[in-house]
Amino acid sequence: MTRRGLFGVAIAAGLAFAGPAAAADNAVPGPAAEPLTEIKVGFLGLQDDVRYYPEVAYTRIQLSPALKPVEGARLGIDDLKIVDNAVNLDVSLDEQMASDGDDALARIEAMVAAGERFVILDLPGALVSQLAQATRDMPVTLVNATAPQDALRDLCLPNLMHSGASDRMLADTYTQFLRHRNWNRALVLYGEEPRDKEMADAFAASAQRMGVTIADMRQFTLATDPANREQNNTALITGNADYDVVYVADSLGEYARYLNYSTLLARPVIGSTGLTASEWAWPWDRDGATQVTLRFQRAAEGGREMSGADWSTWIAAKSIATAYAKARSTDPDKIDAYMKGTRFNIDGSKGYRMDFRPWDRQLRMPMVLATADAVTEAAPFPEFLHQVNVLDTLGVDAPESPCKPS
DSSP: OOHHHHHHHHHHHHHHHHHHHHHHHHOOOOOOOOOOEEEEEEEEEETTOGGGSOOBOTTSOBSSOOOOTHHHHHHHHHHTHHHHHHTTEEEEEEEEEESSHHHHHHHHHHHHHTTOOEEEEEOOHHHHHHHHHHTTTSSOEEEEOSOOOHHHHTTOOTTEEEOSOOHHHHHHHHHHHHHHHTOOEEEEEEOSSHHHHHHHHHHHHHHHHHTOEEEEEEEOOOOOSGGGHHHHOHHHHTOSOOOSEEEEEOSSOTTGGGTTTTSSSOOOEEESSSBEEESOOTTOOSTTHHHHHHHHHHHSGGGOOOOHHHHHHHHHHHHHHHHHHHSSOOOHHHHHHHHHSTTOOEEOSSSSEEOBOTTTOBBOOOEEEEOSSOEEEEESOTTOOOSSOGGGGSSOOGGGOSSOOO
């Protein structure tokens, strides 16, 4: 046996002879584990939010599923649990549902009084605007996860950030795709709901910037009387025009579902049906997306698939938890500054490192174009370049925005 082997045997024998008590006597005491600092992140939704009604046509066909985007926020907090615990933080979600605007403001005030610095909002646009302006002087940062209105980004409020895509980002996704395919003439159809006109106007503004020609903008109606046949008959409303594609803005979905294969010209349909732009689509299978989709599906009620709204609340919660983990501070002001600063970035499983724009606090992100069961393309497209960040080709860029970088 070699000397090294004999030495190893002697050491082993010595330890065996000493026994557990001697080993314990010779052990060097380590530092006591520090208690975890508890951090609460607010989440505020709206009871009976009409955006998440399970829309069903008279034939009992489900037009849109009932969503609970809070499930995305829960996953975002859970995904960062190990990282936050490693820096002695215990981040949890304070989930609340308001009955109306007054109740929503009272709940945010209570959250602030309890020391919650960040509140994720899953609320309609008008209510987000109301709350952001009412709380602008409070020590709280609101993260708008699901209201896409561009007007919210134009408020330029320092206490309001946006983790969900804006109408203009969605529209730019479509128009980049059209230029990419060389489909340069679009017929725009929009409904009677105010939301429909907002989407159509965003598409028209994007088309002007991208050089896509609007063949015509026509309003449809769900009224079935003969006097409205030029607005409710698909062949008539899509006739008398030359176009490469039809863009439809239909927030209710009842008209759009009949549009595919019914246009007078044999043309593809994009927008509220056909090919749809979103922050997320469950068939996306690159950049680790499948793991996110599966984790969400396991955690969500009924095992449903992850939607764009779910992804937006997930990335909002993940961003806040990441800022707490990486800012090397528990000072809420420093966490807020870090999240809004140039050092912050976040992985959304879409192939890009993302951060918040310094002018309107909109999260930079790539977008997906998908049908019901497949992702067709992802934006930004390679031919669209930018002098600072290619993701700024989607949405209102700094020179166009009324907000100043800060």
